[in-house]
Structure formats: structure tokens, C-alpha cells
Amino acid sequence: MSEIILKVESLHKYFGDHHVLRGIDMEVRRGQTVCMIGSSGSGKSTFLRCINFMEIPSAGRLTIHGQVVGQETGELEGAPVYDYRENELVRVRTKVGMVFQQFNLFPHMKVQQNVMEGLVTVLKMDKEEAVSRARANLDKVGLLVKADQYPSRLSGGEQQRVAIARALAMEPNVILFDEVTSSLDPETVGEVLLSMRDLSNESMTMIVVTHELGFAYHVADEVLFLYEGLIHERGSPDEVLKNPQAERTKGFLAGFTDFYF
Amino acid sequence: MDEFRWDFSVVFEYQANLYRGLGVTFELSIIIILASMVGGIIIGAGRYSKNRLFNWPATAYIELFRNTPVLIQIVWFYYAFPVLIGIQMEGFYAALIGIGLNMIAYSADIVRGGIQSIEKGQWEAAKAIGMNYFSVMRRVILPQALRRMIPPFTSRTVEAVKATSLASTIAVAELLYEGQVLANTVYRPFELYTAIAVLYFFATYPLVLFSYWLERRLAIDSEMRL
Numbered sequence: 001m002s003e004i005i006l007k008v009e010s011l012h013k014y015f016g017d018h019h020v021l022r023g024i025d026m027e028v029r030r031g032q033t034v035c036m037i038g039s040s041g042s043g044k045s046t047f048l049r050c051i052n053f054m055e056i057p058s059a060g061r062l063t064i065h066g067q068v069v070g071q072e073t074g075e076l077e078g079a080p081v082y083d084y085r086e087n088e089l090v091r092v093r094t095k096v097g098m099v100f101q102q103f104n105l106f107p108h109m110k111v112q113q114n115v116m117e118g119l120v121t122v123l124k125m126d127k128e129e130a131v132s133r134a135r136a137n138l139d140k141v142g143l144l145v146k147a148d149q150y151p152s153r154l155s156g157g158e159q160q161r162v163a164i165a166r167a168l169a170m171e172p173n174v175i176l177f178d179e180v181t182s183s184l185d186p187e188t189v190g191e192v193l194l195s196m197r198d199l200s201n202e203s204m205t206m207i208v209v210t211h212e213l214g215f216a217y218h219v220a221d222e223v224l225f226l227y228e229g230l231i232h233e234r235g236s237p238d239e240v241l242k243n244p245q246a247e248r249t250k251g252f253l254a255g256f257t258d259f260y261f
Numbered sequence: 262m263d264e265f266r267w268d269f270s271v272v273f274e275y276q277a278n279l280y281r282g283l284g285v286t287f288e289l290s291i292i293i294i295l296a297s298m299v300g301g302i303i304i305g306a307g308r309y310s311k312n313r314l315f316n317w318p319a320t321a322y323i324e325l326f327r328n329t330p331v332l333i334q335i336v337w338f339y340y341a342f343p344v345l346i347g348i349q350m351e352g353f354y355a356a357l358i359g360i361g362l363n364m365i366a367y368s369a370d371i372v373r374g375g376i377q378s379i380e381k382g383q384w385e386a387a388k389a390i391g392m393n394y395f396s397v398m399r400r401v402i403l404p405q406a407l408r409r410m411i412p413p414f415t416s417r418t419v420e421a422v423k424a425t426s427l428a429s430t431i432a433v434a435e436l437l438y439e440g441q442v443l444a445n446t447v448y449r450p451f452e453l454y455t456a457i458a459v460l461y462f463f464a465t466y467p468l469v470l471f472s473y474w475l476e477r478r479l480a481i482d483s484e485m486r487l
Contacts, residue, residue, distance in 0.1 A: 054388065086393070090392070091391070093391045097389065098385075100382060100386060100389075102382050104380075104382035104385060105386070106383065106401055107405065108404050117400065121396050121400055122390060122392055122396070123391075163386075166386075166390065
């Protein structure tokens with residue numbers, strides 16, 4: 001088995017009094033694609049956002065590439081509480097890429113600059129090298145022809161593929177996908193999912209929060225079903241999606257089968 | 262009853278006085294506009310900051326100057342402030358400080374509003390590729406926010422040029438004051454005030470045109486509306 005890239009232990013997250021994540025344990029090995037499914041409000045997105053510290057976890061230990069992030073300072077609900085310094089988080093984020101539901105490309109930069117930006121500003125790469133790496137990654141998602149366009153000229157699906165190239169260019173250890181097809185027109189969903197499948201086939205390590213169960217079934221190495229801030233059921237796509245054991249999982253999946261054809 | 266006859270010859274006869282006044286108006290305006298750009302960014306950053314050490318003083322400053330009449334600020338800096346610090350203050354400087362501090366307060370709020378108008382997703386996307394706070398601001402937020410600040414900042418700039426006319430109340434020899442003096446000397450107030458209005462218009466309208474040009478120039482994409 002390949003090495004563990006990311007290990008999460010007893011992750012808790014509160015928003016005020018609202019206990020959104022209630023102790024999540026998981027690990028991801030190099031080259032794995034893990035899909036997380038569950039209804040809205042189950043905590044999938046929050047979980048993802050805690051991994052790259054877009055949200056600061058209330059408690060729990062994150063180990064990235066064998067290194068624990070932060071300084072342990074106390075305990076909450078039996079889980080360790082950590083204190084994080086901003087520069088440490090900045091460093092972690094260069095190793096953990098993220099693609100968002102709303103793409104969030106930088107509208108004032110051309111496509112190529114969007115992909116190069118992190119290379120030049122964060123990794124201090126020289127410009128020529130950054131340009132060639134950016135172009136290689138744009139090529140990978142099939143959008144090299146759009147390199148000199150502004151994002152506003154691209155379709156949603158194209159913008160999302162640029163966002164994937166932007167995350168890829170940083171050569172992170174793992175990429176987080178946060179419902180990346182949820183705000184796309186139906187006809188462009190496919191191209192984004194295909195790009196993601198290609199990445200998965202190339203052994204990119206990925207955690208994918210998605211409602212595209214077909215994608216999860218065909219691409220995931222492991223599927224996690226989240227319910228009320230806990231991992232309710234986990235296993236291979238066949239186990240979780242075809243033969244779910246827990247009632248909650250069955251109930252969730254039933255909602256999708258009504259219109260199956 | 263005699264019919265009133267417009268006679269603009271006095272305006273041309275004394276045009277040197279009006280231009281001299283216009284020169285002082287320009288001087289005040291330019292210094293105030295430059296100060297409000299620099300000061301606006303500094304105070305605006307403080308206003309935007311979550312750190313109370315910066316946020317509270319910036320907020321207090323902005324609200325104090327926005328919620329009191331600029332005329333009172335000018336008069337206060339002319340009469341009261343010198344008493345407080347024990348030195349005489351020329352009218353020109355009192356007007357500069359009064360109008361300048363007022364304009365900085367408005368600019369600061371424009372800066373804060375501009376930064377705040379940028380979607381949260383832009384922050385997140387930039388942070389997600391490992392940018393620190395400073396880089397996010399410099400590379401992603403400010404370039405977009407500055408474009409959005411141009412229209413409101415232009416309005417304030419035009420307001421500031423016109424507000425310099427208030428300096429006439431403390432005998433600063435700017436355009437309005439020179440005109441008033443002439444009007445009282447040659448008894449041609451209608452013609453002189455008309456001429457002054459025209460001169461103010463020609464002083465401010467180019468600013469508006471410049472801002473339109475700048476907006477077009479900085480538009481991300483010619484077909485994209487800001």
C-alpha cells in the first residue's frame with residue numbers, strides 16, 4: 001500500500017453552538033480518490049474546508065505528509081485542540097490544492113496568468129518556467145487555446161477546468177474538490193468530470209465532495225457517506241453505493257433512484 | 262424701470278484676479294486630492310482591519326469628519342486649533358487641513374467599501390494556492406477593488422474642488438473669494454458669479470472625463486461592465 005498523504009483524527013467543528021463536524025477520522029493514501037457524499041448540511045463541505053484551513057477546525061489532529069499541523073494546546077470533547085500560525089497554514093495550502101464550486105478565477109487576469117499566479121507569487125518560480133508549467137497544465141485540461149482569454153469569455157465548464165489547472169500547477173500532494181460541478185450547466189458537467197477522471201487515472205490524490213454518484217461509483221477508490229457531521233458508512237463504491245448497510249445511506253441513495261432510467 | 266443689462270466686460274477686464282483665485286483653488290484641490298488618495302488608503306486599511314487597535318481610531322476619525330459640516334471644520338481649524346496648539350495658522354492651511362481631513366474620511370470609506378465589495382471566493386481562491394494576506398491584497402483584491410473605487414472617488418474629488426470655495430469664508434484668496442471682492446468693487450455680481458460658476462465647471466468637468474477614460478482604460482475586458 002502506498003504511503004498515507006493525509007490523516008484526519010477526531011475532527012470537530014463548531015459554528016457558534018452548532019456542532020457541524022462531530023469527530024471525523026479518515027486517511028488518504030497517495031494516488032487514492034476518495035469521494036464524500038451526503039445531503040446538504042451533513043458537513044461535507046465544511047470537512048473539506050477544514051483540511052486546507054479555509055475554516056479552522058475546533059478540535060482534531062491533521063497530519064499532512066507525516067507532519068502534524070499546528071501546536072497542541074488543549075482538549076475539547078476528548079479531541080486535541082491545536083493552535084495554528086498563519087505562515088504554517090500558508091505553507092500547508094501550497095501542498096493541499098482546492099477547486100471551488102464557484103470556480104473563483106481571478107477575473108482581472110488572463111487564463112494563463114490565473115494558472116501562473118501561485119507559481120510566481122508563492123513559489124517564486126521564474127517567469128519562463130512558470131509560463132511553461134502553466135501552459136502544460138492548461139494543455140492537460142484541454143484549454144491551452146484559451147490561455148490568452150479573460151475568464152469571463154469562458155463557459156462555466158471551461159472556467160472550472162482552468163481552476164483545476166490552477167490547482168494542479170502548484171503540484172500539491174492532494175487536491176480537494178468542493179462540489180465542483182454543482183453550479184455548472186448540465187451540458188458542461190461532463191467535461192469537468194472527465195478532466196477529474198483523467199487526474200484520478202494519473203494517480204493524483206483527490207478528495208471529492210460530490211452529488212455526482214455516477215462519478216463516485218466509477219472513479220472513487222473509497223466512498224464516505226456523511227450524516228450529521230459523522231462518517232456514517234464507508235467502503236468501496238460497490239459496498240456503499242450498491243449495497244449500503246446503514247438505513248441512512250439507503251434513504252439518501254433512494255432519493256436518487258426515483259428518477260433512475 | 263430700467264431694464265437690467267448684462268455686461269461681461271468687467272469679467273474680462275479683471276480676469277487676472279479670477280485666474281489668480283483659480284490658481285489658489287487648484288493648489289488647494291490638488292493637495293487635498295493627493296492627500297485623500299494616500300490618507301484614504303491608510304485610514305481605509307485601518308477601517309477594514311479586524312484589529313481593534315487600527316479599526317477603532319479609523320472608524321472614530323471617519324465618523325467624526327463625515328458627520329460634521331466641512332464649513333465648521335474649516336472654521337474650527339482657523340480659529341480654535343491655533344488656540345489649542347498656540348500658533349497662528351494662515352487661512353490657506355486651515356482650509357487645507359479642514360477640507361483635506363474631511364475628504365480623507367470619505368476616501369477611506371470608499372477604500373473600505375471597495376475592498377469589501379470583492380467576493381469572498383476571491384480571497385479563498387488566492388489563499389488556497391498559498392498566498393499570504395499581503396499577496397492576496399496586492400495581487401487579487403486591490404487590483405479589482407481599485408476599479409470599483411474610481412466612480413465614487415471621482416464624485417468625492419469633484420465635491421472637494423467645490424468645497425474649496427468654503428475657504429472664502431476665512432478670507433483665503435481662492436476663486437470664489439476673488440470673485441466676491443470684485444463683485445463688491447465693481448457692482449457686477451450677476452456677471453461675476455456666472456463667470457465663477459463657469460470656471461468651476463471647467464475645473465471639475467475634466468476630472469469627470471478623466472475618470473470615464475480611466476474606467477474604460479482599466480476595464481478588464483472591453484465588453485465587460487464594471
